Amino acid sequence: MSRAGRQLALLLCSCCVAVAIPGGLAEEGCPAEPHQASRYVAAVYEHQSFLSPDPLALTSREQALELMHRNLDVYEQQVTTAARKGAQIIVFPEDGIHGFNFTRTSIYPFLDFMPSPRSVRWNPCLEPHRFNDTEVLQRLSCMAMKGEMFLVANLGTKQPCHSSDPGCPSDGRYQFNTNVVFSSNGTLVDRYRKHNLYFEAAFDTPLEVDHTVFDTPFAGKFGVFTCFDILFFDPAVRLLQDSEVKHVVYPTAWMNQLPLLAAIQIQRVFAIAFGINLLAANIHHPSLGMTGSGIHTPLKSFWHHSMDSPEGHLIIAEVARNPPGLISAGNATGKTDPFHRKFLQLLADPYSEKDAQDVHCDAAPKSTTNASPTFNSEMMYDNFTLVPVWGRDGHVHVCAHGLCCHLLYQRPTVSQELYALGVFDGLHTVHGTYYVQVCALVKCGGLGFDTCGQEITEAMGMFEFHLWGNFSTSYIFPMLLTSGMMLETPDQLGWESDQYFLKKRGLSSGLVTAALYGRLYERD
Numbered sequence: 001m002s003r004a005g006r007q008l009a010l011l012l013c014s015c016c017v018a019v020a021i022p023g024g025l026a027e028e029g030c031p032a033e034p035h036q037a038s039r040y041v042a043a044v045y046e047h048q049s050f051l052s053p054d055p056l057a058l059t060s061r062e063q064a065l066e067l068m069h070r071n072l073d074v075y076e077q078q079v080t081t082a083a084r085k086g087a088q089i090i091v092f093p094e095d096g097i098h099g100f101n102f103t104r105t106s107i108y109p110f111l112d113f114m115p116s117p118r119s120v121r122w123n124p125c126l127e128p129h130r131f132n133d134t135e136v137l138q139r140l141s142c143m144a145m146k147g148e149m150f151l152v153a154n155l156g157t158k159q160p161c162h163s164s165d166p167g168c169p170s171d172g173r174y175q176f177n178t179n180v181v182f183s184s185n186g187t188l189v190d191r192y193r194k195h196n197l198y199f200e201a202a203f204d205t206p207l208e209v210d211h212t213v214f215d216t217p218f219a220g221k222f223g224v225f226t227c228f229d230i231l232f233f234d235p236a237v238r239l240l241q242d243s244e245v246k247h248v249v250y251p252t253a254w255m256n257q258l259p260l261l262a263a264i265q266i267q268r269v270f271a272i273a274f275g276i277n278l279l280a281a282n283i284h285h286p287s288l289g290m291t292g293s294g295i296h297t298p299l300k301s302f303w304h305h306s307m308d309s310p311e312g313h314l315i316i317a318e319v320a321r322n323p324p325g326l327i328s329a330g331n332a333t334g335k336t337d338p339f340h341r342k343f344l345q346l347l348a349d350p351y352s353e354k355d356a357q358d359v360h361c362d363a364a365p366k367s368t369t370n371a372s373p374t375f376n377s378e379m380m381y382d383n384f385t386l387v388p389v390w391g392r393d394g395h396v397h398v399c400a401h402g403l404c405c406h407l408l409y410q411r412p413t414v415s416q417e418l419y420a421l422g423v424f425d426g427l428h429t430v431h432g433t434y435y436v437q438v439c440a441l442v443k444c445g446g447l448g449f450d451t452c453g454q455e456i457t458e459a460m461g462m463f464e465f466h467l468w469g470n471f472s473t474s475y476i477f478p479m480l481l482t483s484g485m486m487l488e489t490p491d492q493l494g495w496e497s498d499q500y501f502l503k504k505r506g507l508s509s510g511l512v513t514a515a516l517y518g519r520l521y522e523r524d
Contacts, residue, residue, distance in 0.1 A: 043082040044281040046293040064109035079147040089150040094253040107202040114157035145186030192224040227252040233521035258455040263292025269477035271296035379453025381430035384422040401425040405439030409465040435523035440515035459510030468501035483509040
């Protein structure tokens with residue numbers, strides 16, 4: 001089984017979630033570990049960037065630098081604040097320095113020359129005149145040196161090429177969406193050039209995938225990738241095949257799309273799935289649906305999501321050098337739990353509706369079974385097949401193209417809302433092409449079937465449930481989102497009788513989405 005499969009087939013031993021205090025150290029919901037050396041302090045900054053008023057217009061290098069220095073001034077303030085809190089590494093978002101929506105020509109004045117850190121050892125702060133057009137790199141290097149911390153930032157870079165190079169663009173240069181890493185003494189440690197571009201006409205895809213890993217004295221190895229990369233095997237998953245990579249820095253400019261791909265959703269489940277710490281910095285432009293950053297570990301998250309605040313937000317948190325351990329599912333929820341016992345009975349006999357109905361011993365209203373009608377509705381631009389989830393308790397299932405999704409549930413009260421269980425097994429083709437298998441319990445936008453799959457953030461419906469399906473991949477990402485964009489941690493995850501399941505009891509607020517999001521990378 002893959003590393004993701006092994007990690008996902010485990011029980012999360014506890015859930016401790018905190019939201020960072022603006023400009024301050026995040027408050028943890030769990031007691032600190034006894035050995036301080038086993039932890040480090042990380043920071044991520046969600047930046048509301050100054051943008052070009054007309055990114056399509058041609059401008060000079062001087063004008064471009066004037067705009068970028070305004071953003072860099074904010075970065076410098078955040079480094080100073082983070083340094084006072086003891087941060088050892090800080091991550092800034094994708095597109096935070098130069099902006100977005102450029103053409104290949106209009107972005108050119110915003111690009112720094114980028115020598116390869118693997119062939120040239122260089123400290124831009126101490127050697128500012130070694131290369132031309134490196135003003136942004138110089139400022140970032142000096143910030144890292146002044147703050148005495150590792151610094152990760154994203155910028156546009158250029159690299160001249162020759163006509164003898166068969167991949168060389170006609171204008172004689174490569175242009176890359178680039179993450180750079182500086183050590184605490186300002187040395188340029190490494191770079192990562194984005195591989196999975198998201199409608200970015202200004203940039204080129206590198207001829208070979210960068211698998212960038214850098215080492216730190218405080219936490220060991222970190223992997224690096226950017227935004228849309230998180231949905232693909234290369235470089236994100238391949239990096240984590242190295243068991244020594246236990247941390248990832250992740251600049252992003254992510255536009256939220258509910259119910260399945262909000263920024264904090266995908267960040268959180270990636271950390272859970274691979275058992276790593278993910279330091280994610282998003283851009284902050286709520287009018288464009290862009291917000292959601294966090295420091296995520298397998299067991300807890302420190303996050304920020306705000307569609308109301310016009311300001312950036314600094315998150316600082318103390319996290320474990322070795323991400324917290326997970327406990328085998330077999331050692332946890334035992335056969336003494338009646339609800340889990342019903343789940344196991346259903347796995348043994350999936351069509352034992354009588355067993356599924358006997359969840360409550362009291363005189364609860366009659367359970368839902370698959371007498372409920374199936375229907376189709378668009379979710380995430382995909383044609384999902386769904387079944388309504390009615391009543392206080394029951395078992396429903398729905399199938400499509402070989403994937404069958406099941407839900408065993410009970411509810412303390414039934415809210416006046418429509419929920420549905422949906423399935424999709426196929427190639428997603430809008431805003432990217434990739435193959436997914438999804439089982440999703442979602443709150444619908446209204447009471448009509450055609451509202452299921454709409455983007456909503458508030459809900460009242462409380463559930464205790466098992467959600468499972470016969471997935472044909474081990475790369476399965478467990479999503480739990482509740483009212484007010486709150487992240488939840490599953491009680492239990494794992495494989496039983498060739499079915500992958502998620503169990504959750506005791507939600508903190510109404511359920512928005514509970515999903516098992518499977519990726520079949522080989523079918524992309």
